[in-house]
Amino acid sequence: MDTLHRADFxxxxxAVSVLPRLPQPDFPEHxxxxxxxxxxxxxxxxxxxxxxxxxxxxGSVFYLKAGQSHFFDRTDGLCLTNVVFVPEHLQSxxxxxxxxxxxxxxxxxxxxxxxxxxxxxxxxxxxxxESLKRDPCAVQMVEALFSQLIVLLWREHRRTLDIxxxxxxxxxxxxxxxxxxADEVDFAELADTFGIPLRTMARRMVDATGLSPNNYLGRxxxxxxxxxxVKSSDSVTDIAFACGFNDSNYFSSRFHQEIGVTPMQFRKQxxxxxxx
Ligand code: RM4
Ligand code: NI
Numbered sequence: 001m002d003t004l005h006r007a008d009f010x011x012x013x014x015a016v017s018v019l020p021r022l023p024q025p026d027f028p029e030h031x032x033x034x035x036x037x038x039x040x041x042x043x044x045x046x047x048x049x050x051x052x053x054x055x056x057x058x059g060s061v062f063y064l065k066a067g068q069s070h071f072f073d074r075t076d077g078l079c080l081t082n083v084v085f086v087p088e089h090l091q092s093x094x095x096x097x098x099x100x101x102x103x104x105x106x107x108x109x110x111x112x113x114x115x116x117x118x119x120x121x122x123x124x125x126x127x128x129x130e131s132l133k134r135d136p137c138a139v140q141m142v143e144a145l146f147s148q149l150i151v152l153l154w155r156e157h158r159r160t161l162d163i164x165x166x167x168x169x170x171x172x173x174x175x176x177x178x179x180x181x182a183d184e185v186d187f188a189e190l191a192d193t194f195g196i197p198l199r200t201m202a203r204r205m206v207d208a209t210g211l212s213p214n215n216y217l218g219r220x221x222x223x224x225x226x227x228x229x230v231k232s233s234d235s236v237t238d239i240a241f242a243c244g245f246n247d248s249n250y251f252s253s254r255f256h257q258e259i260g261v262t263p264m265q266f267r268k269q270x271x272x273x274x275x276x
Contacts, residue, residue, distance in 0.1 A: 001030060001069060002030040003032065006034045009084050010084075011131045012131075012134065014142050015086050016084070016127060016131070018128045018131070019083075021081065022081075024079065027071060029048070029071040032084070033067075035063070035084065035086070036063075036064045036082050036084045037063055038061065038064065038081075039059075039117075039120060040056050040057060040059065040061075040080045041080055041121070046072065046073045047062060047072055049069070050068055052226070052230070053226050055209065056078065057208065057210040057211070058117070058207075058210065059111050061111070081120075081124050083127075091143055092147050095151070098150055098153075099150060110153065113156065116153075123148055123149050127142055127146065130142045130145065170194070170204050171208075174209065177220055187213050222243075222255060224242075225243045225255065226266065228243070229267040236248060236251070236252065
């Protein structure tokens with residue numbers, strides 16, 4: 001597997017670099033000797049981090065530390081921006097404590113709302129133009145802007161936990177699906193619980209996740225199934241049930257349709273990958 005090196009991605013003595021991927025082209029699994037914040041702007045796909053799949057769509061933010069491996073799969077118009085940085089070179093590295101845990105620590109990716117995405121975009125383009133400046137203050141400016149980005153993400157993370165906010169009600173519903181994917185899901189009931197009219201829920205789900213409510217639920221279930229196939233030795237039938245499928249054959253055929261291999265083949269592939 002490739003390791004990307006800091007020498008190839010930073011301007012001068014800058015500790016931060018903004019790399020737009022509009023769209024993200026196919027890129028093989030790799031790790032870095034720097035840290036990478038990935039923020040999706042539009043489209044959707046699967047983001048594998050250390051072999052574990054996560055749904056990615058507008059507003060998903062992932063924090064990858066040096067040494068973690070990742071790649072994207074089943075992308076559909078996925079556009080994102082990478083903010084890469086070298087913590088040892090930052091003067092304000094203590095700020096990094098504000099970033100939520102990485103998926104490897106079992107935290108779900110962070111999600112930010114539309115107005116925060118716009119604010120991030122503005123910061124991205126200022127960081128890019130400052131990166132090209134040669135005066136000594138540009139290094140400070142890039143770091144100051146990067147600090148703003150971290151604070152913005154931290155505040156946004158706190159905001160999405162506040163379920164009285166309109167945007168956050170949808171975020172709450174999505175979080176609920178993420179955590180209760182094994183249960184039978186009644187969308188009308190959920191719409192009611194989260195105070196979102198059923199008619200607008202579907203539209204807002206497509207807007208937020210790039211997928212219809214049912215397809216999103218299917219994706220969360222498949223991602224969980226992939227994790228269980230790799231991490232446990234449970235039977236395919238047990239895994240199907242643990243992920244909310246009540247028919248193991250239906251589960252296997254959906255899995256094949258989405259991932260291109262059967263659950264057992266997937267388990268074998270991943271096992272041989274681990275020893276490669
Ligand atoms: C690639 C891809 C990778 C990133 C490099 C710098 O296109 O986005 O994740 O590490 O760029
Ligand atoms: Ni990368």
